[in-house]
Amino acid sequence: MRPMSPLKTPAPILISCLALSLALSGCGKKATGQVAAVVNGDEITLQEVNAELGNAKIPEGAEKDKARGILIQRLVDKRLLEQQAKAAGLDRDPDFLNRQRQLSQGLLLEFYAKRAQDTLRVPDQAAITKFIGDHPTNFAGRTIYTVDQLRFTPPSDTSVIAKMKDLHSLDAIAQYLEGRGVKVARGANKIDSAQVPAAMMQQVLALPPGEPFIVPTPQGIVASVIVSKETAPLSPEQAQPLAVQMMRAQALDAVVQQRLKDARAKAKIEYQPGFTPPAAPK
Structure with missing residues (x-):
């Protein structure tokens, strides 16, 4: 007599049982x-x-x-x-996975910055007073500038932007860009010197009257010319919280940059040929 082989569950029944078990796995919740x-x-x-x-x-x-x-x-x-x-x-779509990774990374970095900010020391009154005095364009010398602006999406040809340095009026920039098929939106805007880093504001004010200044933004490139200004100094009550906010932002940036520098020094990073980033300025 041949030994009896083990009973085999037919495949359709096995699949049905598996589906049922999966369905029932959530029933206990x-x-x-x-x-x-x-x-x-x-x-x-x-x-x-x-x-x-x-x-x-x-x-x-x-x-x-x-x-x-x-x-x-x-x-x-x-x-x-x-x-x-x-x-x-x-x-499982590649575009979804890439977007999910970007959102997750952004949220993680936001939490990382918040954790780092919680470790910062609150500046004392002497430091706040000194900071306000060292940054007049943000406080006592605050000025609201009316500007004429051009907004446009940067073209794929980077040489187009590079050649704009030789143009010294907003009209010349508009004509130049439109001649190369770049769509431009023009309009008036306001710039509050209290919301601009002091070093950047000093660079803008050092330009000859009517000279455009160009700033890249997440929404595109903006070329501006100052057409008028109005002084609007902040009161001590207004200056105090703004100074603390700016000081903490600067301190947080310094902490994050130092941590990034330390992480780069310890990291092993390999680039595919052609993808190596340019060396950081010294």
Whole structure:
């Protein structure tokens, strides 16, 4: 007699059992304690609900229980759409993964900066007074400048921007850019010297009258010319908190830059040929 072979579960039954076990794995989760709701096995926590409540800015006198119910439904709907997106495989899309990495990195750096800021010493009154005196354009000499501006997206040809240094009026820059197919938006704006780093403000004020100054921004490049100004000194009551804010920002930047310098010195970094960044200025 041949030995009996072990019973084999037919493949379709095995697959069905696996699907059932996965479906049942979420059945044990209950909407209780710190869990406000369970959506197809995914928990929505009280922490998430409270975060939504905090961001909702519910007006005084509103029914909090009703508002909370509306926000929970919104969270449930978001979770359902999220589950559908995952089922469609969008969470594995390369563009999604890259964007997710960027958002995660930005949030992590924000928390890192906040943790570093919490270690900074609060400046004393003598240091604050000295800082205010050392930065007149931000405080006693504060000035509001009206400027004529050109805004445009930087062209892919970097030589176009490099040649702008030889142009000495906003009209000449506008004509030059438009002649090369660069779309330009022109309009008036205000610049508050209290919101501009003192060193940058001194460079702008050192230019001849009517000479454009060009500043890259996250939204594009801005070329400006000062057309008028109005003095608007800050009172001591206004200057004090602004000075503390600026001093802490400078101190935080110094801490982060030092940590970055130390990390670079210890890191092992390898670049593919052609991707090596330019050497930092000494």
